[in-house]
Amino acid sequence: MPPTKQRSSKIRKSSKTALRQKMASITAKRLSSNPSNVPSPASDQTPEPAQPATPADLPATQAETAASWNHDGTAGYMEICGAVTMWGRSLQHKMRYTQFVGDGDAKTIAAVNGRKFYGDVVVTKEECVNHVSKRLNAGLRKLVSSMSKQNVRLGGNKKGSLTAPKIGLLQSFYTTAVRTYNASTEVMSNAIWAAFYHSISTPDHPQHERCPAGEESWCFYQRALVKKPKDASEFNHEQSTFLNAEVAPHVYKVYERLTDSELLSRCLLGKTQNANESLHSVIWSKCPKHLFSGLARVQIGATIAVGEFNMGSQGSHLFFPAVGCPLTAVTTSLGQKRDKTRIRKADTAHEAPAKRRRELRKLAQQKAQQSATRAEGGPSYVPGGF
Ligand SMILES: [Zn+2]
Structure with a gap:
C-alpha cells in the first residue's frame, strides 16, 4: 500500500531528525575532546582575555581544534590554498x-605553477566560456553607467540605444560565437565581430560581410541575398540588436577588448564550470552559503552531496546506514521516485520550448530591472563593475 503524504512526510522528518542527532553527536564528541570548549574546574577565576592564536600555537591535546581550523587568512586566499592542496594531492592519486578552468583570477594559477608540482610541466589556464561572455554584459552595463556620469546617454528609449535587453542579446550572440566558432581565434574573432557589424548596419551602409551566408543564416541580409533582390529597399533593416551611430563607437571599444587573441585562445576548448556549479548547488542545499556551518556539517553535507550528484538518492542511501541511520523500504522508494522526477524535469528543461520560455523570462527580468533602475535614478550595482 502506498504511503500517504502525511506518513511519508513523517518518515522524511524522522530521517532528518536522526541525521541531525548524528551530526550533533559528532559535534559533541569534537567539543568534549577539546578542553578549551568545556568548563574548567577553575572556572571561578577571572578568565584571561582571549588572545589570537595560530594552529601551530595549540598544544597537542587540542589536535581536534587544529584539525577543524584548516585555513588562516582572507577568504580570497582560501581559493588559492584550496587549489594548491588539490594539485598537491593529485600526485598521490x-x-x-x-x-585549469577558471573565471579570470590569475593568482590561483600562478600559485599552482609556482609550486612546480609536475616539474617542468606547466598547468595551462582555460577560460570558462560563461564567465567570459558575462564580461561583455558587465562591460556594456558599466559603459552605460560611466558614460551617463559624463552626461552621455547611451541607454534610454531612443532607437538604437544600448538597453538592458539588447545587452542580453549581444551577450547571447557573443556566447554562441565563442562556443560554436572555436576552430581558431581568427574564426572566433570574426564571428564575434559579425554580430557587432550586423548590429550597426543601416540600409544606407550595410555591413554584413562577416555574417554567415546562405538560406539558413541567422542574418536576414544574407538570407535575403540568396533570393537575389533587385535593390536595397528589399532588405528590411530591423535588427533586434541595432546600435545607432552614437552608441557604436563606445561599444566597439568593449568588443575590441573582448576579442583579444590571447583571451580567445583560452576559450578554444569551450570549457565551462557548469558541472562544478551544479555540484556546488547541491552542497549549498545541505550547507547554505549565507549561514555558518562547522567543519563536521560541511564534511557530512559535501559527502552526501557528492553521493547524490553522482548516484542520485542512492548516494545518500549508502551514507545514512554507514553513520548509523537505518533506512526503511519507504525511504528507498521515495528516493527512487525523486530520482525519476528529477530526470523527467531535466529532460523537459532541455527541450526547445522550455529553453525559449527561459529566454523570454530572462528578457522580461532584464526589462523589469531596467525600468526599476530608471525609476531609482540610475544603477546602484553593476556586475563586475567593482
Ligand atoms: Zn548580418
Missing part, C-alpha cells in the same frame, strides 16, 4: 591536472 597518480594523476596530473594539466588544465
Whole structure:
C-alpha cells in the first residue's frame, strides 16, 4: 500500500531528525575532546582575555581544534590554498591536472605553477566560456553607467540605444560565437565581430560581410541575398540588436577588448564550470552559503552531496546506514521516485520550448530591472563593475 503524504512526510522528518542527532553527536564528541570548549574546574577565576592564536600555537591535546581550523587568512586566499592542496594531492592519486578552468583570477594559477608540482610541466589556464561572455554584459552595463556620469546617454528609449535587453542579446550572440566558432581565434574573432557589424548596419551602409551566408543564416541580409533582390529597399533593416551611430563607437571599444587573441585562445576548448556549479548547488542545499556551518556539517553535507550528484538518492542511501541511520523500504522508494522526477524535469528543461520560455523570462527580468533602475535614478550595482 502506498504511503500517504502525511506518513511519508513523517518518515522524511524522522530521517532528518536522526541525521541531525548524528551530526550533533559528532559535534559533541569534537567539543568534549577539546578542553578549551568545556568548563574548567577553575572556572571561578577571572578568565584571561582571549588572545589570537595560530594552529601551530595549540598544544597537542587540542589536535581536534587544529584539525577543524584548516585555513588562516582572507577568504580570497582560501581559493588559492584550496587549489594548491588539490594539485598537491593529485600526485598521490597518480594523476596530473594539466588544465585549469577558471573565471579570470590569475593568482590561483600562478600559485599552482609556482609550486612546480609536475616539474617542468606547466598547468595551462582555460577560460570558462560563461564567465567570459558575462564580461561583455558587465562591460556594456558599466559603459552605460560611466558614460551617463559624463552626461552621455547611451541607454534610454531612443532607437538604437544600448538597453538592458539588447545587452542580453549581444551577450547571447557573443556566447554562441565563442562556443560554436572555436576552430581558431581568427574564426572566433570574426564571428564575434559579425554580430557587432550586423548590429550597426543601416540600409544606407550595410555591413554584413562577416555574417554567415546562405538560406539558413541567422542574418536576414544574407538570407535575403540568396533570393537575389533587385535593390536595397528589399532588405528590411530591423535588427533586434541595432546600435545607432552614437552608441557604436563606445561599444566597439568593449568588443575590441573582448576579442583579444590571447583571451580567445583560452576559450578554444569551450570549457565551462557548469558541472562544478551544479555540484556546488547541491552542497549549498545541505550547507547554505549565507549561514555558518562547522567543519563536521560541511564534511557530512559535501559527502552526501557528492553521493547524490553522482548516484542520485542512492548516494545518500549508502551514507545514512554507514553513520548509523537505518533506512526503511519507504525511504528507498521515495528516493527512487525523486530520482525519476528529477530526470523527467531535466529532460523537459532541455527541450526547445522550455529553453525559449527561459529566454523570454530572462528578457522580461532584464526589462523589469531596467525600468526599476530608471525609476531609482540610475544603477546602484553593476556586475563586475567593482
Ligand atoms: Zn548580418
